Amino acid sequence: MSFTHAELEKKLAELIESHHVPGAQLAVLDGDSIIEVAAGVLSLRTGSPVTTDALFLPGSIGKLYTATLVMMLAEEGLIDLDKPVRTYLPDFEVRDQHARDTVTVRDLLSHTSGFDGDVFLDTGRGDDALERYIKEIADLPQIASPGTIWSYSNSGFSVLGRLIEVVGDTVYETALRDRLLTPLGLQHSVVFPEDVIPHPNSVGHVPDPDDRESYVVSPVWGLFRSCGPMGASLVASAGDVIRFALLHLDGGVTADGTRLLAADRVAAAQEPQIRLVDDTVLGEAWGLGWILDHFGDVAVIGHDGNSLGQNAFMRVAPEQRFGFCLQTNVESALSMYRELAAWLFEGQLGVVPRQDPAPLPSRVVTDASRYVGTYRREGLAFEVDQAEDGSLTATIKASHAAAEMQDLPPMDDLPLAPVERDQSFLLKLPISDSDLLAVFFNPDDDSAAPTYLHFGGRAHKRVVV
Template sequence: MRWILTAVLLLLAASPATAAEPGALTAAAIDALVVKHREATGLPGVAVVVTKGTEVVHAAGYGHSPDGRPITDRTPMAVASVSKSFTALAVVQLAEAGWVRLDAPVREFLPEFTMADPRSAGITVRQLLNQTSGMSDSTYAATSGPQAATLGEAVAMLKPATLAAAPGTAWSYHNPNYVVAARLVEVVSGKPFATYLRDHVFAPLRMNDSTTADTDRDLPPSARGHLMPLGFPLAVPEPTSFGNGSGGVLSTARDMAAWLIAQNYGGGAVVSPAGLAELRTPTPVSGSYALGWSLDTTASGSPVIEHAGDLFTSTAYQAVLPSSGYGIAVMANTGTVYGDASTLARTVIAAAEGQATPGEPSRTGLVVTDAVMLALAVFVVAFSARGVRRAVRSPVRRGPWRTGLSLAVLVAPLMLCLTAHHVVSYLYRGRDVGWTHLFYFYPVFMVLLCAMAIGGVTVALARLVFRERSTAPGQGLEISRTAA
């Protein structure tokens, strides 16, 4: 069935869509959907664009950026991993020009790409783009480890890494695949990656406000985002990271309209219909993941070509519906844990297909959970202070087993706190997660966990210190064997 779906998608993508749309999606209808979503979630700001055929149905911004400025259709926002579609396109352009062969080893065009694992010499360009290179978060900590400043540095940092699987035998979503691909574009073209995208993608499509950034420090205020503890937007900086090639593109609703139209009309001015088909062709190993795009179906069963993007403080989503000619892109300035871009986009897609839109997401449950955890954190602080006072006033002398058990219970929250990122990594199917990133995923929970860890250690130290003082000669402290 996957190959039948792929064939249908390629045929539809190669020529303008002519199918009648079941829903009458208008600018006013899109506005209403966005307003409802923002009212239900408190989403601070979002940019939305919908195209159909060669026309822009609607491109607009709503709300405000973290610096308080209104978001418009020309406000640059982070598209996160949607950037992979741009990087893959750049590589396919080079392949069409005869400078790169997709099924040749990467090292043939990028000799600096070396790894500790000898199998890496066989990684092909295509395997980078469809995420079957064998590189994985499980063998290289791209997110939590040291961060590069340039694409060259990022590729050099891969030298001590190993592979989790032989190239071409397993699929694993791993951002360094696209970092290497972007560096390949730089070396083969002789241009910085940002310059190449400007000259060969953005300029031909008249995406005049689009660019690409290397690190979090390069993000303009409009491309930063928020967390939502207790349901209130809190502007926070993106964690230190390097994202060019895999997640560094900054774009606007107006510019993304041009990008979506090109995707629905044979590649427009940037790639041939054959190249566009190449970008949308997965392999049996990669499953539904092609080259910077994923193949799926909508809730109504129509084929959709899509890619989501997640930063810690913002999200993005793009979709092309070949059967109806619609294109949708959403950039939201809340973090990955809230999923606003994908949720809102799927609501718009349902409306475009004339389907009943899903109910508006509610943050009530999250707000209540945050409130409960914050109240628990306050209780933990008060209880810990009481424990310290009791240790000072009535030190207890226990046997070694009871003392050890008591201290173990008090120190357990610290151990959980220090290892929580490994638990989250396991829940996220092995994706690399750093300890500080947990404050972006679960800010109030981490406040509670840290309060428990600090409180437990403080009480444990107080018990040890004042127990020793109470048993030291000449201290004159009365030991109470019945104090808890």
């Protein structure tokens, strides 16, 4: 079946009401058609209605644009994905010298660099923002050897942004605009906050500190310029995000027939580079920039994005030319996304997204001491403890800049609910509207005590037992 504009509009309105989301935008791709609908308000402060041409912050969906720019330079022979980053950025430094010398461009694209990745730094508004950022992360610690495990790395994409600047003799935002947004004819996509002003645009919403059940407008709109290649530069409508995705569904050719990428390079970007352990949070594997998954027997690609009080999701089935982009103006809309994805894909293709493993009837954990300890990455630490009843709890301490801007609530003694999968638990954060899968693992020996905790797409290294 195909969805009508009225059906999609009605469903989106129902979803924002049931999930308490101020406003949302939805674009659905069906063959060669894109249907765009909107519901709710852009801001609880102004009450301005969401329109289909309004601009949201797609967040890390913008990493796909960065990855595409890298692949365009690779196609021109200016970058070899399998050469070390220092081939092109001789001043690139991280704390571990072996990692510094061996991390490849492919490692950065597939989040397998092994160095910590959520470093958000204000290095100014100038054209040297990325150059200064690279200097500031020279002491970034390593949590694993390059190419060994997957751990989502925002910092890695700012390194890629600087790579684009140096190899392409430009600045990142100019490359994004001139090499992608303009050739694709994206009328509702911009790269700087001041470019947003002529357009209707959404603001983020965060829980009211005095009433966590209510929302207030986020006091900060976007991240720093140095975070641009992570996805912070892109401001776009949901429809434009889908129009960008069509470049990768159409073998690298734009709507007017211009070729931006070779078909074999587009296909290679959708080939698995590494499998994920927490595979119900994002997907089952990662490509060159892309989340790779299956809904039933249907291959799906996409990406999610978080900004300050905004949350976006994009999934498309390339072979069936079906998919969607959902943009919302709350910081966590995972449960809304999951309900919408199931409704759309089951109605159109008879499949649904993969589900979390079912919780076990008891929270008592056999050999709970096996997991107790501190697991850490840059800017965030998990303290896993055993409760008196034999269950496990997690206390989370966030110290990175984005956490400070979000004014996060305490996250103490959160229950870890064991599920029907070894060494896996469901954990719900007070800032999230949905449980997320937490997986303990040891990449060297599955039977040994875990050396990492994977949660929210990030690996946290065990530092205290």
